[in-house]
Amino acid sequence: MFSLDRLRALAAVATHGSVARAAQALHMTPSGVSQQLGKLEREAGHTLLEPHGRSVRLTHAGRVLSRHAEQVLGQLAAAESDLGDLDDQVLGPLRIGGVASAVRTLLPHALADLTTRHPRLLPTVTDGEVVDLMPRLLDGALDVLLIESWANRPLVIPEGVTLRTLVDEEAKVALSTRHPCHHHEAVDLAELPDTAWATCPPGTEPHEALVQALRARGVEPDVRYFVAEHTAQYALVEQNLAAALVPAMAGAVAPPGVRMIPTTPALRRDISVAWLTRNQSPPVRACVAALEAHAA
Structure with a gap:
């Protein structure tokens, strides 16, 4: 044996x-x-x-x-x-990592309920990109992740990681109201060959999804602005310096000078919760349940 x-x-x-x-x-x-x-x-x-x-x-x-x-x-x-x-031991540290849009919109409500029901639980939260957070989950530095995966570039999940989808949402193109295509009801990325883009740094899921989406429509990406925060991307879009591909969770805070336009074909991303299969501790299980309840 x-x-x-x-x-x-x-x-x-x-x-x-x-x-x-x-x-x-x-x-x-x-x-x-x-x-x-x-x-x-x-x-x-x-x-x-x-x-x-x-x-x-x-x-x-x-x-x-x-x-x-x-x-x-x-x-x-x-x-x-x-x-x-059996003893309801939902207590102690719970280390959570997540992409910023999910940390901002989905996680706070789930954490509020979780800590009310389990006051001895001690959660900590770190935001970042999947490329940086996944190694920390595999190394045991984090217990739970909120990660994104784009439909046109599905995320490769390492062995030993369990994944559960929480949200399936549409992504839209953010254009300045001064952009020639801002009045369109929907926009094909092939219509934007001369448009500069703002997106997250290379290697991140949003960056690679944008690049692949543009190339699939015959457009060579002109990415000039590498900024992780959607608020910074919106500021560049509002001044008609760039366009941005923004998922629904971040689209609600677009400023007045920015118009959110659906794409044809549609672009979508998932938000999922991930954890090590061998680390199904009571705090991890309780966190997953709370996230699922609020995502629903």
């Missing part, structure tokens, strides 16, 4: 991509993780790791066993969570 500690070491290497990062996540030394993996290889009768540059990667046998390890650890975490729920 395989040791749980050795399976946990293998799952950590599969999740984090190296022995060093797995050791950091498990609060062990790299040599300690390597020893656990060596013992696991002898128990399994297969080589589980192979050299890859200056690091290592899982062999086929390692990938097969890591999937089983993830399932075993997830079931164990669920059992521990169920036992904790």
Whole structure:
């Protein structure tokens, strides 16, 4: 029978991509993780790791066993969570990360109810982009994420992460009332070949979704303004310096000089809650339930 500690070491290497990062996540030394993996290889009768540059990667046998390890650890975490729920132990730290629009519109109401029902819960909130927040979830630095995924560029979810969609919403183009297309009832992105754009920095979901949407309509993106806050994007749009692609959650605060116009074809994004499958603790479960209730 395989040791749980050795399976946990293998799952950590599969999740984090190296022995060093797995050791950091498990609060062990790299040599300690390597020893656990060596013992696991002898128990399994297969080589589980192979050299890859200056690091290592899982062999086929390692990938097969890591999937089983993830399932075993997830079931164990669920059992521990169920036992904790018997005593209603929704208390202690709850570390939440999320994209700014969801943090601003969806999270406060859910947190107000959650902390009223569970006064011993201690939530903290960090906003940011998915590209920065997901590694922190995988490393155990965050417990719950509110993330976005655009329909024309679906987010790739790492193994071991559970995802539940909360909101499906439309995104619109923000144009200045001085833009030639501002009077349109709907706008095809192909109609905007000479328009500059404001969006989030490269590598973020909104930036990549915008670039792909424009290229799909035969327009090479002219992105000149890299600003994360929609209020800053609106300021640039209002002065007719740029257009912006804005989801519904942020569209309500558009200033008078900005018009929100649907796109043809329509562009949509999801807001989802994500957590590590093996971390189904009572606080995480209570947070997910509260978010689902307010999203509905």
